[in-house]
Amino acid sequence: MGCIAVQWDVAGRNCLVVGAGRTGRRRAGVLCRAGARVTVVAPDADEVDFPAGVVLERREAVAGDLVGRDLVVLATDDAEVQASLSKKAAEFGVLVNRVDDGESGDITFLATRSAGVLTVAVSTGGASAAASGVIAEEALSAVAGEWGGLLALVAGERARIQSSMEAGAARESLLRRLVDERSRAAARSGEAALRAHWRGLWEASIAGRDGEVSA
Ligand SMILES: C[C@@]1(CC(=O)O)C2=NC(=C\c3[nH]c(c(CCC(=O)O)c3CC(=O)O)Cc3[nH]c(c(CC(=O)O)c3CCC(=O)O)/C=C3\N/C(=C\2)[C@@H](CCC(=O)O)[C@]3(C)CC(=O)O)/[C@H]1CCC(=O)O
Ligand SMILES: NC(=O)c1ccc[n+]([C@@H]2O[C@H](COP(=O)([O-])OP(=O)(O)OC[C@H]3O[C@@H](n4cnc5c(N)ncnc54)[C@H](O)[C@@H]3O)[C@@H](O)[C@H]2O)c1
Numbered sequence: 001m002g003c004i005a006v007q008w009d010v011a012g013r014n015c016l017v018v019g020a021g022r023t024g025r026r027r028a029g030v031l032c033r034a035g036a037r038v039t040v041v042a043p044d045a046d047e048v049d050f051p052a053g054v055v056l057e058r059r060e061a062v063a064g065d066l067v068g069r070d071l072v073v074l075a076t077d078d079a080e081v082q083a084s085l086s087k088k089a090a091e092f093g094v095l096v097n098r099v100d101d102g103e104s105g106d107i108t109f110l111a112t113r114s115a116g117v118l119t120v121a122v123s124t125g126g127a128s129a130a131a132s133g134v135i136a137e138e139a140l141s142a143v144a145g146e147w148g149g150l151l152a153l154v155a156g157e158r159a160r161i162q163s164s165m166e167a168g169a170a171r172e173s174l175l176r177r178l179v180d181e182r183s184r185a186a187a188r189s190g191e192a193a194l195r196a197h198w199r200g201l202w203e204a205s206i207a208g209r210d211g212e213v214s215a
Contacts, residue, residue, distance in 0.1 A: 005110065005121060011035030013070040018061040018085060020045040023099045024075035027109070028054055031073075041065055042076075063088040071107075075099045102126050113140040117151050150187040150194065154178055157198055165205075174205045 013036045017028045020042035028050055032038045038054045041061040050056065057065075063085065066072055072089050074082050074096060082100050089096045098105035103126065110121040111132035120143070122136040157178055165171040177183060178198065186197035 003108070003123070003125075005123070007119075009034075010071070012037065014068060015039070015071045015073070016041065016061075016065055016069045017073045017075060018042065018065070018081070019073075019075035019077070019099075020049065020056075021075060021077065024073065025049045027073045027075060027097070027099070030109075031071075036071075039065075061085060066092050066094050069094045071095045071097065073097045073099065074105070111136040113137050115140060115144040116148055117155070118144060118147060146184060146188075149191070150179065150184060153187075153191065153194060161202070170205060174201060177201050 010031055015031045015036045015038050017024045017040045020040055028038050028040050032051045032054050040054055041057045045056045045058050047056055066089050072094050074085055086096050096105040097107050102108040110123050112119055112121045113136045120136050120140045122132045124132045161174055186194045
């Protein structure tokens with residue numbers, strides 16, 4: 001694998017989960033909560049384990065189940081089934097996640113933790129999935145306090161600047177200043193202090209003296 005980390009909007013995507021053990025249930029839940037259309041195929045699939053809207057097929061999976069899917073999660077405990085459906089999915093051009101062998105699939109899932117608009121995602125490259133969850137939790141708690149308040153407000157300020165200033169070096173510089181160390185210090189003092197600091201940045205920028213703003 002030559003992996004890159006991306007965010008994928010799965011809303012409306014047609015996803016198949018094969019297997020209804022702990023991992024298949026977790027993946028079906030994550031995909032369904034993100035708005036994907038999810039079908040689970042497993043002989044022992046039980047509706048109490050899945051959110052409403054997930055379609056259950058209580059039987060063994062067949063190659064035909066893969067047709068027309070955007071993603072298939074292979075989450076069975078049968079190595080032969082995993083290998084043969086993985087091969088079929090490649091033939092059909094369907095993206096595969098293999099829960100038993102991440103490297104043999106097209107995508108792996110990251111451990112994510114979110115607070116507001118901020119999401120931290122961690123991979124350990126298959127070294128320890130349990131560790132990736134702990135690291136994501138620690139990373140989020142290390143930065144959420146510092147950034148949470150600022151991120152909750154900055155989108156509005158950023159949009160205002162983008163709509164009222166021409167693209168170019170001055171606008172770029174101002175957008176960077178919205179999140180620099182001084183802005184973060186102002187955010188620690190609360191919303192009023194942050195807004196006052198941003199007003200100062202804005203006024204200095206339109207007066208053409210954006211290097212002179214103090215904290
Ligand atoms: C991050 C997370 C995302 C999610 O599932 O959404 C995720 N696994 C999670 C949990 C978890 N998985 C396992 C345990 C039991 C403890 C342990 O073994 O550590 C726990 C802990 C628990 O359940 O609490 C066992 C396990 N996992 C894999 C194998 C097979 C193998 O390694 O060969 C085995 C061995 C099975 C066995 O030996 O029988 C494989 C993969 N699991 C991955 C992702 C991909 C690599 C991510 C990375 O390297 O960082 C990868 C490669 C492929 C993939 O699944 O896409 C989620 C974090 C939940 C959170 O957010 O806290
Ligand atoms: N990636 C991860 O996060 C992760 C976590 C735990 C375990 N695992 C690994 O994933 C695999 C599954 O473990 P688990 O604990 O999630 O599940 P499990 O072993 O409890 O259940 C397996 C599921 O696959 C179904 N199944 C078996 N053959 C099938 C077939 N032909 N068609 C359809 N469904 C079929 C079974 O009915 C069952 O629902 C194991 O190899 C395990 O080592 C991965």
